[in-house]
Amino acid sequence: MQFNAYIAALAATALVSLLLALYVFYQRQATGSRELAALLAAIAEWAFTIALEAAATDVAGKAFWSAVAYIGTTTAPVFLFLFALRYAQRDRSISPRQTAWLFLIPLLSTAMAFTNPWHGLLWSRITLSNTLVGVAARYARGPWFWVNVAYSYLLISAAVFTLLWAMVRFPRLYTLQTRALFVASLAPLGGNALYLLQPGTVAWVDPTPAAFLLTAAFLAVAIRRYRLLDLMPLAREILFENLQAGVLFLDAQWQIVDLNVVAQELLGLSAAAIGQPADAALAAWPPLAALLSARQDIRTEVVVGAQGERSLDVQLSLLYDRRKSTVGALMIVHDTTQCKQMEKRLLQAQKLESLSVLVAGIAHDFNNLLTAIIGNLDLARPDLPPGSPARICIDKSAQAAQRAATITRQMLAYAGQGSFVFEPVDLSRQVEILAPGLRRSVGKMVSLELQLAPELPLTLADPAQIEQVIANLVSNASEAIGEQQGVIVVATGVQDCDGPSLEQSRLEDKPPPGRFVYLQVSDTGSGMTEAVQQRMFEPFFTTRFLGRGLGLSVVLGIVRGHQGAIFVESAPGRGTAVRVLLPALEPIPSK
Numbered sequence: 001m002q003f004n005a006y007i008a009a010l011a012a013t014a015l016v017s018l019l020l021a022l023y024v025f026y027q028r029q030a031t032g033s034r035e036l037a038a039l040l041a042a043i044a045e046w047a048f049t050i051a052l053e054a055a056a057t058d059v060a061g062k063a064f065w066s067a068v069a070y071i072g073t074t075t076a077p078v079f080l081f082l083f084a085l086r087y088a089q090r091d092r093s094i095s096p097r098q099t100a101w102l103f104l105i106p107l108l109s110t111a112m113a114f115t116n117p118w119h120g121l122l123w124s125r126i127t128l129s130n131t132l133v134g135v136a137a138r139y140a141r142g143p144w145f146w147v148n149v150a151y152s153y154l155l156i157s158a159a160v161f162t163l164l165w166a167m168v169r170f171p172r173l174y175t176l177q178t179r180a181l182f183v184a185s186l187a188p189l190g191g192n193a194l195y196l197l198q199p200g201t202v203a204w205v206d207p208t209p210a211a212f213l214l215t216a217a218f219l220a221v222a223i224r225r226y227r228l229l230d231l232m233p234l235a236r237e238i239l240f241e242n243l244q245a246g247v248l249f250l251d252a253q254w255q256i257v258d259l260n261v262v263a264q265e266l267l268g269l270s271a272a273a274i275g276q277p278a279d280a281a282l283a284a285w286p287p288l289a290a291l292l293s294a295r296q297d298i299r300t301e302v303v304v305g306a307q308g309e310r311s312l313d314v315q316l317s318l319l320y321d322r323r324k325s326t327v328g329a330l331m332i333v334h335d336t337t338q339c340k341q342m343e344k345r346l347l348q349a350q351k352l353e354s355l356s357v358l359v360a361g362i363a364h365d366f367n368n369l370l371t372a373i374i375g376n377l378d379l380a381r382p383d384l385p386p387g388s389p390a391r392i393c394i395d396k397s398a399q400a401a402q403r404a405a406t407i408t409r410q411m412l413a414y415a416g417q418g419s420f421v422f423e424p425v426d427l428s429r430q431v432e433i434l435a436p437g438l439r440r441s442v443g444k445m446v447s448l449e450l451q452l453a454p455e456l457p458l459t460l461a462d463p464a465q466i467e468q469v470i471a472n473l474v475s476n477a478s479e480a481i482g483e484q485q486g487v488i489v490v491a492t493g494v495q496d497c498d499g500p501s502l503e504q505s506r507l508e509d510k511p512p513p514g515r516f517v518y519l520q521v522s523d524t525g526s527g528m529t530e531a532v533q534q535r536m537f538e539p540f541f542t543t544r545f546l547g548r549g550l551g552l553s554v555v556l557g558i559v560r561g562h563q564g565a566i567f568v569e570s571a572p573g574r575g576t577a578v579r580v581l582l583p584a585l586e587p588i589p590s591k
Contacts, residue, residue, distance in 0.1 A: 480525030
């Protein structure tokens with residue numbers, strides 16, 4: 001055994017690396033801490049066993065400890081590469097199975113080291129010589145030695161380039177961390193290259209483990225000063241790719257330098273847009289291109305599309321360097337189309353609710369007046385002789401008052417305050433009863449088809465009011481077709497609805513999710529625009545001729561009184577389908 005300064009340096013490297021490995025190991029919640037702890041442990045094992053190899057004075061002892069040292073020698077580059085991937089947030093590019101394959105060459109090299117006396121593929125010959133650091137071993141390198149060196153340098157180079165990439169991409173604090181890691185990885189790399197190329201200049205001893213003492217020092221600085229384990233860079237996928245908003249980065253020349261997947265899907269772009277002028281890439285979106293021309297911080301809402309089918313909330317923020325010079329811009333785009341549609345539906349529901357209150361008040365007052373009018377007319381009629389001209393006038397007045405009372409009841413039905421008599425109702429049966437009258441009521445060029453579900457679950461409803469709903473929907477469909485040839489289909493069925501689907505109901509009050517029976521009346525008429533659909537249930541609104549338009553309002557009120565839902569599908573030139581949903585009664589179990 002021998003001891004000298006070189007051996008002391010190796011022992012110090014092993015001790016410092018081991019202490020750092022233990023410290024990092026207890027920071028397991030930090031990203032990359034496991035890989036870094038494994039790297040430091042491998043360095044500690046490498047340095048300690050090389051110290052024992054340097055202390056040995058015979059060939060057998062040096063060969064044995066060199067073989068043991070290969071455990072740390074071969075695995076350290078792998079752990080360095082894995083740590084660099086994790087630190088730079090590129091670890092998703094390698095799977096667990098691929099990670100396991102990285103250890104194949106280290107495993108084979110270690111096995112070669114322990115079995116070298118039998119094959120000589122790692123060291124063909126080992127001789128001793130006296131040097132400045134005492135008795136040193138000269139290893140005549142075999143073919144497998146260079147295989148292991150090439151593999152190790154490949155992993156180390158990949159780790160260095162990964163850290164260089166991180167140094168460019170990450171903010172300043174992370175750049176300082178990366179610089180420390182970069183220098184820490186270069187120190188042993190230089191020592192090992194010198195040992196491989198000119199071993200005589202380092203007295204035939206490998207300075208790589210001792211150089212790792214410098215690596216440990218730089219890691220300690222990165223951990224202590226730059227908070228290496230506390231402030232690991234956040235993944236780009238988390239902050240950029242997984243944002244629910246579209247994000248575009250522009251440089252000082254107003255060219256797109258990056259954009260996430262949401263921006264690509266939202267604006268119809270692709271990764272090929274990177275490097276293009278922003279105004280050219282967004283030429284299909286004139287409102288966005290106009291915002292870019294302003295070259296200032298701005299947040300606004302724009303409507304894009306030929307029919308204004310998409311609403312976007314756009315925020316453009318200029319980016320500045322330390323000298324307050326503009327270096328680019330950040331554009332964040334939120335798709336607010338669904339929110340805008342919900343706002344419109346909410347406003348329409350509030351409007352209809354206010355209108356319902358107004359209509360109900362007028363109908364109640366008007367109904368009180370009609371009650372007095374009809375009552376006095378009934379009292380006056382018996383006092384007049386049968387052929388009296390005044391009796392004829394009273395009869396006509398009474399008929400007009402009754403028609404006015406019917407309109408009043410319809411107005412109350414619209415307001416959901418009609419008088420209902422509920423009982424179990426079969427919708428299919430109700431349609432069958434009304435079918436002959438419905439066929440007579442539609443136009444001559446219109447055919448009425450029935451698609452009724454057999455054994456339909458019952459619903460608790462007022463039969464008279466349901467008949468009113470069926471008649472009004474069919475009448476409205478017939479008027480939509482007009483004098484043209486067309487088809488009206490009346491269908492019934494069962495439908496299970498959840499909360500999101502019921503949110504599309506035209507009624508402001510949504511029923512709870514569950515099972516419903518439905519009545520659907522569809523026609524092949526002219527269809528409606530979205531603007532007309534928003535007003536189709538307003539009292540006395542019509543797109544045809546004056547004096548009509550209360551039918552659908554009555555339908556709305558009756559369905560509201562039955563705690564149901566109404567869905568409308570229509571488009572110009574494609575006809576209209578109105579579906580009324582009523583809660584289905586649960587079947588009564590048989591005894």
